[in-house]
Every structure is written in structure tokens, then in C-alpha cells.
Amino acid sequence: MTGGHRTMHVIELLQRLALNDEPTVRLVVGAGRVEAVAALDAKAAALVRLGALLSVGAATTSCRVMVEVARAAGASDREIVAVLVAVAPVVGGARVVDAAPRLALAMDHDVDALDEPLDSS
Secondary structure, three states, X not given: OOOOOOOOOHHHHHHHHHOOOHHHHHHHHOXXXXXXXXXXXXXXXXXXXXXXXXXXXXXXXXXXXXXHHHHHOOOOHHHHHHHHHHHHHHHOHHHHHHHHHHHHHHOOOOHHHHHOOOOOO
């Protein structure tokens, strides 16, 4: 951990989380800066968090906030959509189909256009 706390090694962090150490869980869930997160740049952290939101079926509003954070950190729309594709093998087709329109809305794209058939050429 940083910011006045002693540095916590990654293994110790995992051990504390596995043991449900309340102060550690509060720190991580509260988006405190821990060494593992500090190892990611702002764009990577935002994309990882977006992937987590998509995989748990978060609301469009939550996804929109993270899309804005990712864009502000330099993520392109292609990278943002790639997050959904990257989590697909883990979360399954049904979750991806459910998340795609929410992600499109979060990116300010017209979901009605999603009803149009894809050009297969």
C-alpha cells in the first residue's frame, strides 16, 4: 500500500484478501492505491475495471463512467470494445450479448442500429 501505509507485497495482499482481512478488503474495495494497481497505468486500470463491470452485468451508467475514465486516459473506442471481446471467453456468450448494448449506450452509440444486419462481405 502507499500513501502513508507501509508497502505491501503482492503475495501478502493476496493472503490478506483470501483471509478476508477487513482493513485490506476495505482498502481495495474503496479503490485505494495498492501496489498491484499502481503497477498499471491509468488506461490499463480503467480498461480492467470496465471489464470487471461488464462481466458482472453492471448498469449502463456504471459502464459509462468507466468508459469516460478510459477515454480520458487515452483509450480508443477500439480498445474499449476489445475489453468486451477479451472477457467473452471467460463470461460466456449470454453475458456478452447482454453487455454489448449496454456498452454501446455507455459509449454514446445508437443501439437501434444494432438491429441492422451485419454486412457479411
